[in-house]
Amino acid sequence: MNRAFLVTALVTGSALVGAGYLLRSRPHGRALPSSIIPIVTPVIDVRVAEHVLGVMERLPGDEVTLLLHTAGGCVTSCVMIANALREFERSTAIVPYMALSGGTLIALNAQQLEMGRGASLSAVDPIVSGQRARHLPDEEPPSGIAAIAREYEVAMARYVRETLAARLPEMGESAVKRAMDVFMGEHAPHEWPIRRQEVEALGLTVGPAARSWAEMVDVYRKRWW
Known part of the structure; x- marks a missing residue:
């Protein structure tokens, strides 16, 4: 999977809805894998969880990638997304900048975790x-x-x-x-940043997130935050 191409397609053509900024339609003229789900939102609430779970349920395959940029949210909503993530044969969580609190809980439940150079998780x-x-x-x-x-x-x-x-x-x-x-x-403290190096030191496998994922989050933030 050429992720640089996919991110370009997402940034240039996707339509976003709701607090979760989830993919609602596909870019014209390009085949966009439905397995990439952005969760770019200050708060993961029940409505965000409903959208994410709905997209996950309709995925045709057994692979999913979550792009996370959030300060956390409702415990129930985050646990439901984490539970759904566990059901996939192949799952990846990408954190270009931050996935705090409930966002960290979701990220830890993916089989693969990728973090940006300055990215942080939290308690x-x-x-x-x-x-x-x-x-x-x-x-x-x-x-x-x-x-x-x-x-x-x-x-x-x-x-x-x-x-x-x-x-x-x-x-x-x-x-x-x-x-x-x-x-x-x-x-x-609860919000204290946990850097990629600290996550790796715990024995958890963490890969580097490509810069193109951060660029994708930047586009969402400029439109909605």
Whole structure:
């Protein structure tokens, strides 16, 4: 697959809709693979998830590429997209600049990850009522927001462990634990940037993202942000 050609086709001809800026039509005169799905949006909400899941469901083959540029979003929406990504035989997540929080969760569930030279991921621990779940005060017995926060925290930790165990099948429990500490934000703020070199140091395979993917994101940002 000639990705430089594909990105040129996307930039010059695609029509975008909704908060997720998803492909709605194909460029005239060029065959554009439907397996490339841009998610270029500040927030991944339910509407974005609906569009992404719909496009994924209609893909003719068993290969998908997600182009991610986002600050994250709704936990449920991001997990649903990540779940759908797991069902593909071949999946790639491309992060030219940033895929933070829920965007990181999606990226980690792709079989292949590509990041730009200055790109960043971040922790994925849940935010409840504007605060990290772990920072909400404990109550005995747990109730209200504190109880919800604990539920989200436990569910996310379980999901992230499952994700990392699949990405690090031969690295052992110690490697999974190190990666868990980083992506659950044990030693840094939720939004703290995790660079490509740091991701690689955890044992995760990361390829370089071609500059043409960043150029594609730039076009979307100029039109919509």
